[in-house]
Amino acid sequence: EAGVTQFPSHSVIEKGQTVTLRCDPISGHDNLYWYRRVMGKEIKFLLHFVKESKQDESGMPNNRFLAERTGGTYSTLKVQPAELEDSGVYFCASSKYDRAKNIQYFGAGTRLSVL
Amino acid sequence: RKEVEQDPGPFNVPEGATVAFNCTYSNSASQSFFWYRQDCRKEPKLLMSVYSSGNEDGRFTAQLNRASQYISLLIRDSKLSDSATYLCVVSPGGYQKVTFGTGTKLQVIP
Numbered sequence: 036e037a038g039v040t041q042f043p044s045h046s047v048i049e050k051g052q053t054v055t056l057r058c059d060p061i062s063g064h065d066n067l068y069w070y071r072r073v074m075g076k077e078i079k080f081l082l083h084f085v086k087e088s089k090q091d092e093s094g095m096p097n098n099r100f101l102a103e104r105t106g107g108t109y110s111t112l113k114v115q116p117a118e119l120e121d122s123g124v125y126f127c128a129s130s131k132y133d134r135a136k137n138i139q140y141f142g143a144g145t146r147l148s149v150l
Numbered sequence: 151r152k153e154v155e156q157d158p159g160p161f162n163v164p165e166g167a168t169v170a171f172n173c174t175y176s177n178s179a180s181q182s183f184f185w186y187r188q189d190c191r192k193e194p195k196l197l198m199s200v201y202s203s204g205n206e207d208g209r210f211t212a213q214l215n216r217a218s219q220y221i222s223l224l225i226r227d228s229k230l231s232d233s234a235t236y237l238c239v240v241s242p243g244g245y246q247k248v249t250f251g252t253g254t255k256l257q258v259i260p
Contacts, residue, residue: 039193066245072173077154078237080192080247091247127195130245137182137245 037061039142041127050084052116054139056145060109060129068130068139069102070094081125084110088138117149151176156238156251167228171254174220174240177255181243183214186233188253193259197223197236228258 040059048054060067069081077122081100082092086107095102099118106108114121136142156173163169174182183200193230198205200212201220211224221238 036246048152068247070250077152077252078250080249083245083247089244094247136199137241138184138196138199139248141186141195143191143193146191 037051039129039140040128041125041142041145043145044143045148046148047150048117049073049150051116052117053113054117054147056112056114056147058110058112058124058129058142059129060127061131061140063130065107066106066130066132066137066139068128069112070126070128071123072121072126073146078126081112113137114147117147119149122147122149152251153167153177153249154251156239156254158252158254158260160212161232161259162257162259163228165228165230167258168224168226169228169256170225171223171236171238171256172183172220173222174218175238175240176219177240177242178219179242179254180219182241182248183221184241184248185210185212185221186237186239188237194237195242197251218232225256231259232256233258 072078077149080094083090085103101113124144126144128141182232185197186194187197188194209226213222235253237253241248
């Protein structure tokens with residue numbers, strides 16, 4: 036079974052540019068999460084989709100970040116315009132519908148560098 | 151105060167040693183607890199879930215103390231391949247977000 040895949044693995048952009056990150060969850064997983072790790076800090080939650088609906092976007096830092104999950108399959112996270120403080124590793128995770136335990140499976144992340 | 155606190159280490163231990171990590175959490179309503187392992191520049195991978203009764207998986211033992219709000223991970227007979235960062239992860243339960251500690255770095259030395 037394929038795991039959570041993220042693209043690109045690395046992205047280097049200049050301040051003010053736009054970047055779109057993509058996440059393909061494990062097939063059949065309705066829950067999809069975005070997290071971010073900035074240098075020296077812990078991994079922090081950004082938002083959570085259940086299928087195509089945003090369930091919790093309390094971690095989104097500001098309106099320069101836009102996440103979508105059209106059709107409830109893959110998700111994109113767009114940063115526009117990018118700022119220096121957006122640099123970090125963006126992780127995606129997915130989990131299936133199981134109220135007994137919500138085990139999240141993570142992708143390898145997209146390393147974003149804003150210069 | 152951070153929601154989940156861990157000693158960042160690094161813990162440098164010789165092969166064959168026993169090493170223990172602790173993690174404390176601040177939200178008493180937390181219901182689900184996990185240890186994840188992360189190798190350099192790789193994805194966090196679930197090592198084990200943590201239950202009140204304690205659980206063991208080979209050389210790894212996890213314990214949860216709800217009264218004191220801490221979680222522990224014990225690794226016996228350390229192997230070189232155990233070198234990684236160990237992440238303490240806590241959740242309110244259900245499908246809600248999880249909260250990470252900063253991770254504890256372990257280096258097993260030959």
